[in-house]
Structures are given as C-alpha cells and as structure tokens.
Amino acid sequence: MAKLSTLTAVCVLFLAVIWQLPGPAFAHAEFAASFPAAGAQLDLAPTEVLILFSDALAEGGHTIIVTDASGQRVDSGDARRDPRDAAGRSLIVSLQANLAPSTYTVTWRNTGSDGHLLDGSFQFSLRRETRFAWWLWVPPLVLLVLILLVGMRSRNEKGAC
Numbered sequence: 642m643a644k645l646s647t648l649t650a651v652c653v654l655f656l657a658v659i660w661q662l663p664g665p666a667f668a669h670a671e672f673a674a675s676f677p678a679a680g681a682q683l684d685l686a687p688t689e690v691l692i693l694f695s696d697a698l699a700e701g702g703h704t705i706i707v708t709d710a711s712g713q714r715v716d717s718g719d720a721r722r723d724p725r726d727a728a729g730r731s732l733i734v735s736l737q738a739n740l741a742p743s744t745y746t747v748t749w750r751n752t753g754s755d756g757h758l759l760d761g762s763f764q765f766s767l768r769r770e771t772r773f774a775w776w777l778w779v780p781p782l783v784l785l786v787l788i789l790l791v792g793m794r795s796r797n798e799k800g801a802c
Contacts, residue, residue, distance in 0.1 A: 670694040670730070670753030672761050679763035686740040686767055689733055690716070690747055697729040698722055702752035705734040709743040729754075742767050 674693045677683055690707055705720040717735040732751060745767065750760040 669755065669757050669759055670696040670698050670751050671759060672749075672763075673730075675747070675763065677765040679765070681765040683765060683767050684769050687736060688738075689735050691723060691731055691733045692747070692749055693726075693731045694751060694753070695730070697754040698732065699752040699754055699756065702750075702758070703732050704748075704750045705732055706748045707734065707736060708746050708748075709741070710745075711743075715740060715745065740767055742769055 671694060672692065673695045676691045677687050690705060692705065700722075703720055703722065705716065706714060707716040708714050715737050717737065720732055720734040722729055723731040723733040732749065743766070744764055746762055746764050748760070748762040750758065752758055
C-alpha cells in the first residue's frame with residue numbers, strides 16, 4: 642500500500658511539473674502598425690497602404706480592402722506580402738491615384754504562419770485635394786530666381802572692372 646501511495650505521489654508530482662513547463666508557442670500574426678497609421682489625418686494622399694503584423698504570414702490568404710466614406714473601393718486589388726520585408730510580417734496594397742479628401746477604411750484579413758485567420762480594420766483621413774500641389778514648387782522657384790539674380794549681379798560686377 643505504501644508503494645502505491647508513493648507511486649501516486651511521484652506521478653502527481655511529475656504531472657504537476659510537466660503542466661508548468663512552457664509548451665510550443667503559437668503566436669498569431671496580430672496587427673502591430675500601419676502606414677498610414679490608424680487614425681492619421683493626412684494632407685497628401687498615400688500611394689499604398691502597408692500593414693505590419695507581430696508574426697510572419699503564410700504565403701496566401703491575405704486581403705486588404707480600402708474604401709472611401711461612400712463605400713467605394715479605392716485600392717488596386719493587389720494585396721500581397723511586402724517583398725521588401727525579409728521577415729514576411731507585412732502586407733501591402735496599392736491605392737488609386739488622386740484620392741479625394743475623405744475618411745478611408747482599411748479592412749484586412751491575414752493568415753499567420755501558424756494557420757490562424759485574423760482580421761481587423763482601421764481608418765485614416767485625407768484632408769486636402771491632392772491633384773496638383775503648386776505650393777510645393779514655390780520655395781524651389783524662389784531659390785532658383787535668387788540664384789539667377791545673384792549670378793547675374795556678380796557677372797555684371799566682374800564685367801565692370
């Protein structure tokens with residue numbers, strides 16, 4: 642009888658120790674960051690949406706859909722793993738050119754390397770028209786005119802001597 646209770650105690654102790662050991666880690670590829678960032682308010686339209694996840698992604702089974710406030714799709718339908726990411730943790734999708742000011746919703750779905758499907762969404766806003774940003778050319782043009790004027794002035798001074 643003493644042998645049986647000792648054996649039972651050893652088995653219980655063994656199981657308790659095994660129970661406390663860490664098992665294999667099954668990390669899901671959860672949303673970590675994005676560009677544009679969730680909640681961002683942009684002045685210039687992005688050309689793509691990039692989403693970074695916490696773990697590597699499987700080869701297929703990914704979607705990113707970007708819609709404007711009226712529900713119209715504005716992405717190019719080419720969601721894919723980002724080839725610039727050697728770790729395989731990011732997805733990317735191209736956006737149509739000349740996005741109008743609106744609030745955009747990004748809806749994503751991925752398959753992690755562990756086979757689990759996860760999905761989610763976030764929004765970003767575009768505040769201004771993005772057709773032609775003429776004001777971006779003003780500082781370089783002013784600088785060019787100043788350089789030309791200084792060059793002409795120094796040439797005239799050299800010629801006067």
